[in-house]
Amino acid sequence: MRFEDEQLIPKLDGLGDRGRWPASLYTDEHNKIQELLLKVENSLLALNTNQPSGKSLRRDIITFIEMEKLFKGVCEHHQEREETGLLTELDRQTDEKWRTDIIKPFFNEWNNCMKRTLVVVDEIDWL
Ligand SMILES: [Fe+2]
16 A cells, blocks of 8 residues: 555646546545554454453454455455556556556565565464
């Protein structure tokens, strides 16, 4: 989302034709997704702290399933909106040089992030 917020959305906002939706809509959706993630994180931390059991645990599990369903729906809707709006307009109204110039640093950052993630995953004792 940071790449989109810092590179793609400002570029769209600067175009003469922003397409179907204003650039701020994508930022607003990113904020919504971040809020949902924070809510899940806080709920998981509370679950860990409270260590519920029985009926209370079942209720918490149902709450997590509902939160996951909401999160998945928001993300799918957002992705569809980006694919039919943001990305389509940028493809249509930018040149290859601009796209190449922004995507190379992104891939470098992505690859570095993946390397760090793999180190963490390799250190997990799964059993
Ligand atoms: Fe996005």
